[in-house]
Amino acid sequence: MKKILLVLLSVLALTHCTSKSEIGTKENPIKISLVPGQDTKLLQENGKKLEAYLEEKTGLPFDVTVPVNFVAVIEALGSKRADMAIMNTFGYLLAHEKYGAEAALTGVHKGRKVYWGQVIARKDGPKSIRELEGKTIAFVDPSSGSGFVLPTKLLKDQKVRPKEVVFAGRHDSVVTMVYQKRVDAGATYHTPEDNGVPQDARKLLLTQYPDIFEKVVIIAKTDPIPNDPVVFRKDFPPELRKTIVEVIKKMMKDEQGGKIMYDLYYMDDFQDATHKDYESVEKMLLEIGKSAQDFVK
Known part of the structure; x- marks a missing residue:
């Protein structure tokens, strides 16, 4: 009887740990990194607005942060300290090259991609x-x-x-x-x-x-x-990614949501994207004899 009880307790403990670590829970919120291309304090303030907006629209917990530099965003995607990021184009190429990160959206400004x-x-x-x-x-x-x-x-x-x-x-x-x-x-x-x-x-x-x-x-x-992409780390749950992508696209049509994103990176729309949209930049790097990683050595 005692052995059975111990087994049951072990199963319960394992189940608890698994649910606790599941992405999209309070204990493990969806972590977004914002590339620090301008005033950090302003990015942090608008990042928290983005966090609150996404939580309201999806019912899921988010945690938006601004790492210290471009490379820190890349490494966060590789170590799963970030699940997704809004980042610069060449940073994305490096994250894709090193860690298999994937572009899901491309920002649009005044109709330009x-x-x-x-x-x-x-x-x-x-x-x-x-x-x-x-x-x-x-x-x-x-x-x-x-x-x-x-x-x-x-x-x-x-x-x-x-x-x-x-x-x-x-x-x-x-x-x-x-x-x-x-x-x-x-x-x-x-x-x-x-x-x-x-x-x-x-x-x-x-x-x-x-x-x-x-x-x-x-x-x-x-x-x-190409403009800055919205990027997801490798192995991010596909259905969850689909939900977030749809919310981000819809937020650009909403006055409140659109202002948040414009204040962040001056983007007024997003369009679906894949890595193929960024292959022209990879080709340019190859033409000058470099890979994305060569530029951060």
């Missing part, structure tokens, strides 16, 4: 890529497509060698360094003007520096790459 990189400088500074020879340049992060990979390709294509390279960590930090003359030039994301008003990374500093558009100018623009 692509964005560009740009090189900026003070108006009274360098006027072209060629003039950056021997200068100091601020990049965002080694895994940032617009803030490092594509601008680096521009420099390489024109055989320009900087004197020093600095990684600022965020797009707004790069703009600040250029504005304050701490570097000669910087690389950030580029978005076309809207009704004559610049929408690129300089916009992030407009409140702090009202003359940012006059003092800091664009001296070069890169080729386009």
Whole structure:
């Protein structure tokens, strides 16, 4: 009798542990990482709004966090410390290459599914890529497509060698360094003007520096790459993924939900995506003799 009781207790304990660790429970919420491309505090505040919205619409618990850098988001997907992420394009390629992460949605801004990189400088500074020879340049992060990979390709294509390279960590930090003359030039994301008003990374500093558009100018623009994707880690439950994807797509049609996502990453819509949508970027990397992982070594 005692043995039977012990067996029953063991089964109950095992069942309890299994249910406790099941994804989508209070003990194991769905963990979302947001790529830290701009002001961390602002991302955290809007991330909590996203968390509350998704919980309300799905009835499931979520935990939205902002890791310290781009690479931390990639590693979180690989170690299951993140179940999904809204991340940069090249970060996604690395997460896919290393850990089998999969794109489910592509962000859309003003009807565009692509964005560009740009090189900026003070108006009274360098006027072209060629003039950056021997200068100091601020990049965002080694895994940032617009803030490092594509601008680096521009420099390489024109055989320009900087004197020093600095990684600022965020797009707004790069703009600040250029504005304050701490570097000669910087690389950030580029978005076309809207009704004559610049929408690129300089916009992030407009409140702090009202003359940012006059003092800091664009001296070069890169080729386009697909917008940031919503990514799920490998082995994430398919039905749960389907539910979350549908809610995210619907939230863009909802005034409250749409504002949350626009405040986060300036996206006003999402479209279904697969890894195939990002193969053009992989092809570009192969053409320059690199894989995604090579850019973060």
